Amino acid sequence: WRRYFGHPDLTAFVERFGERIDAAGLGVMPIADIGQPRGGPITGHVSHEIGLDVDIWLRLDLPRLDPDARNELTAVSLVSPATGEVDPELWTPAHAEAIRLAAIDDRVARIFVNPAIKRALCAMEWEDPSWLRYVVPWQGHDAHMHVRLHCPDDDFRCENQGAPPEGTGCAALMENGDSDPERGDMYGRGATPRPPGVLPRQCVNVYSLPAAQ
Template sequence: MMIPFRTAHALLLLLGSATALANPWAQVDGPAPGPSRAIGDTSAGCLLGARQLPTEGNGYVVMHLERNRYYGHPSLISSIRALGDRAAQGLGVMHVGDLGMPRGGPMPFGHRSHQTGIDADVWFDLSPSLHLGANRTRSNVSAFNVLSKTSDGLDYRLWNNSHEQMLKAAATQPSVDRIFVNARIKQELCRTTRGDRSWLRKVRP
């Protein structure tokens, strides 16, 4: 299972709206029936028996509900909820971006992966108030960028130890295979992590 922690302000719109509406996978309302099964590759596959992540839970909220991308394999849903529980222990509120569509498959924009229900985007913004001023679908809020605009490092007004703790909590879950972050974030973790560093193997630039 992959959990990419996003560092960009927003997802990249790859196709125009007319093409997006023509994508049959995006028009499916609900999961395919049957036992849960991830079929194929994350960038060329689909998902049977998907589970829906509740749009709000302990320690987390789902953003951009209008995309209908909060479905995944049960193991992914469990991992996200476990991370929410960790966030609720004094770290803040975890803002969840895209998981997968109800039956997986290729998305009309934003990702080539996320097709089999085992990928998730998690924002670095842990502010408890971020989503409170959002509209009904939380579509008018974007993730901030933790990279410095004036150096090759991070913006330490935004980056703090809570982010490292969240990454460690994700990486130490047995079901999580790898976590993709910007190379500067991996460098920062390698520079500052003390004690057990084995979990850093799962964090990849």
């Protein structure tokens, strides 16, 4: 699947993140879905449409792989189905540090992870926990983190989401269980599906262009 296209800001973030992971000696993290060549709706996602979202698998047990081997990879959930919390046999401080290294990037608007993963992060001691504000508990996301960037500075048509609530979000998560503090529901479970969006005129123009050779 051709799902590895993103805005230059996103590709630059992925490169910076990879350098930070390497410098920290954490290993290799597979980059999963980004976006389609021309953007737009993508199956299996309700975002990833404008080149500012990337899924990063939470696997640190892999060597560098060739393309064929990467295509055979499977995701590994870090959340135990028996307890609904992170699996102590799989979750490590290295996973937490990898999420922190992504969250401290100044282009990152928010990072979606499973509520169990956010709880595990909240339970840890951090010298500066302010980055936890940008880690948002969300349905699924038990095998990867979904990183979303701010709009590019020079794109006046792109509208940023509102900033996450002040604070780390830990108290709200512990008080509300699996509720998402941004939405107030059970992080999307049972919610009415959103109707299909209407593509902006600019997108229609892009889709009408002949395919690149």
